[in-house]
Amino acid sequence: MPPVIDEKRCNGCGICYKHCPGDLFTINKRRKKAELLYPDECWHCGVCRMDCPVSAIKIVFPIRML
Amino acid sequence: MNPRRRFIQTDVLIIGGGVAGCMAAIGAREQAVDVTILEKAEISRSGDAGGGNDHLLAHLNSGEPWDTDEAMCQYYQQISQGLIDLDIGYNLHIRRIGEIVRRLESYGIEMRDPKTGQFIRTKSFGQPGPYFINFKGKNIKPVIAGEVKKLGVNVINRVNVTNLLKKDKKVSGAMGFNVRNGDFYVIKSKTTIIATGDATRLWPNPSGLAFNTWQSPFNNGAGHAMAFRAGAELANMELTVSTLIPKGFSAAGLNAFIGMGAHLKNSLGERYMEKYHPMGENAPRNILVLGTYREIIEGRGPCYVDCRHLSKEAMEHLTKNLLPVDKDTFMIFCEQKGIDLKKDLLEIEVSEIQIAGITGSVSGIVVDKKGRTTVDRLFASGACSVPSYGLSGALATGLSVGIEAAQLAKKIKNYLNVDEEQIEEEIKSVYAPIHKKGGIHYRELEDRLRQVMLDYVGYIKTEEGLKIGLKKLYDLEKRVRDMSVKNYHELMRASEFKDLLLIGKLVAISALARKESRMGISHLRGDYPNQNDEKFLGSIILKNKNGGIKTFFRPAKLNLSNPIQRVRS
Numbered sequence: 001m002p003p004v005i006d007e008k009r010c011n012g013c014g015i016c017y018k019h020c021p022g023d024l025f026t027i028n029k030r031r032k033k034a035e036l037l038y039p040d041e042c043w044h045c046g047v048c049r050m051d052c053p054v055s056a057i058k059i060v061f062p063i064r065m066l
Numbered sequence: 067m068n069p070r071r072r073f074i075q076t077d078v079l080i081i082g083g084g085v086a087g088c089m090a091a092i093g094a095r096e097q098a099v100d101v102t103i104l105e106k107a108e109i110s111r112s113g114d115a116g117g118g119n120d121h122l123l124a125h126l127n128s129g130e131p132w133d134t135d136e137a138m139c140q141y142y143q144q145i146s147q148g149l150i151d152l153d154i155g156y157n158l159h160i161r162r163i164g165e166i167v168r169r170l171e172s173y174g175i176e177m178r179d180p181k182t183g184q185f186i187r188t189k190s191f192g193q194p195g196p197y198f199i200n201f202k203g204k205n206i207k208p209v210i211a212g213e214v215k216k217l218g219v220n221v222i223n224r225v226n227v228t229n230l231l232k233k234d235k236k237v238s239g240a241m242g243f244n245v246r247n248g249d250f251y252v253i254k255s256k257t258t259i260i261a262t263g264d265a266t267r268l269w270p271n272p273s274g275l276a277f278n279t280w281q282s283p284f285n286n287g288a289g290h291a292m293a294f295r296a297g298a299e300l301a302n303m304e305l306t307v308s309t310l311i312p313k314g315f316s317a318a319g320l321n322a323f324i325g326m327g328a329h330l331k332n333s334l335g336e337r338y339m340e341k342y343h344p345m346g347e348n349a350p351r352n353i354l355v356l357g358t359y360r361e362i363i364e365g366r367g368p369c370y371v372d373c374r375h376l377s378k379e380a381m382e383h384l385t386k387n388l389l390p391v392d393k394d395t396f397m398i399f400c401e402q403k404g405i406d407l408k409k410d411l412l413e414i415e416v417s418e419i420q421i422a423g424i425t426g427s428v429s430g431i432v433v434d435k436k437g438r439t440t441v442d443r444l445f446a447s448g449a450c451s452v453p454s455y456g457l458s459g460a461l462a463t464g465l466s467v468g469i470e471a472a473q474l475a476k477k478i479k480n481y482l483n484v485d486e487e488q489i490e491e492e493i494k495s496v497y498a499p500i501h502k503k504g505g506i507h508y509r510e511l512e513d514r515l516r517q518v519m520l521d522y523v524g525y526i527k528t529e530e531g532l533k534i535g536l537k538k539l540y541d542l543e544k545r546v547r548d549m550s551v552k553n554y555h556e557l558m559r560a561s562e563f564k565d566l567l568l569i570g571k572l573v574a575i576s577a578l579a580r581k582e583s584r585m586g587i588s589h590l591r592g593d594y595p596n597q598n599d600e601k602f603l604g605s606i607i608l609k610n611k612n613g614g615i616k617t618f619f620r621p622a623k624l625n626l627s628n629p630i631q632r633v634r635s
Contacts, residue, residue, distance in 0.1 A: 045117035046394025
């Protein structure tokens, strides 16, 4: 489900958590990585993808949309 | 439950920090008053334009006969069928369009082609000339939010407003909660502007994914609902909107395809829109949707967008500057679907229904030519108000109403006292789902709401169906007391659901009252298939009367004769 976080790239900066209009992310404090909590509430707006400073987010559309 | 309480005082309170809310904040703050925005998300990326926008409805007075204030007024009146008083549309929106274009340029948004220094303009949706400026609007929202912050507006993000405060029949502020930590906010204000955008998520999307919506799924009509509860009039809630979307993905982009000259074709290879409107694919949006809907139900589907004949330059502009700017993920979707617009037809479908403030939509909170609702000290702007008209309308009405609300606030000396009882009651009601043990999860109720709306208040309605639907909505309302959530994020969704349920009832009641069909797919009655101007050329007004929902009819004011002179004189 969109968005997919590349954990190798994610530096836990929290921009996606800050900007997501749906409040769908959290930052796992222990692992210092972004996590998507509510994949089924995604608007596919691409804000997290656009604003990620290390390009760690890819939008992968669910099969039922394709 | 005893949440931590936070008290704030401000001259002008703005509920919702999308484009309209941000422009209202700018307009108000420039009048040197204190301004506070309460935003459920974060203002840099919230609202319908959060991910970007590629086109702006504007006339530029270039000397062409279609490019004047008068021509824009005529288009405005024609597309809204006179259901928006042109004096209001002109005063809040049309007369400010030039200023909006200049302001966006001064904020650093690239409005012109850098190579030529000229505006790139395209035409669609029944326009008499190319009224859409194609611009580089991917960052329009963070840029405008930056201006808001520069001016020293108090921005409070992640607060979901649940209700207005009222004292002595006047709006005196608002209440809400932080969607992450649960803190309860009480804001006292001299004037309040609702700028909460559309009401989406009320009807299911064909993909079955409720948040896969054309306009933002986080716009749940909270402003419509709280204004109604506070006694404000709403208009034409039955005149809903839909669009044409790529099969599976409810994305913006239709204007871009049409503007660049793409064709709409059925499975027989016919350009079917010519049957439905003399302007063919340039017809108003609600006719494009109705035509496509008919093609599909009458057995000539699927339908497609065909771009294969476009020139290399047009295709380049479409796929680089328009589609991925209006919807960041549009081309990513095409790629994952395996569609190459140069070679392939793109299958389309009719989107979910919504109450959205696009060009030509006539539903929402009733305002006068200063943006005042019918309740004292309460204003509205942008997609939640009647004269909304998309991005252009949100920018212009936001700015206009911000200025008006600030000017009234300056005349008010004292804040009204807050009614403690109202606050305690609100806390009890808002936080109830978080304490409910073993109740029904909010999502189950919201899914049920969408099911009823599609089955009985959907694309084609009948009196009997609407009555059954309404009964099912009242039955669903009885279950609200059993609703449960796990955390504050879900509490936000539960609060959204309660507002959506109210709006669902308003739409059904309003649709029962309009015994005709009007505006293409917007309002189709199976039992009254024709438009009846004699009885229904005007607005169905909804009003809260002693807790009950009352409707009455207000005839359209057809004032094509010069609103411009009236405003100037």
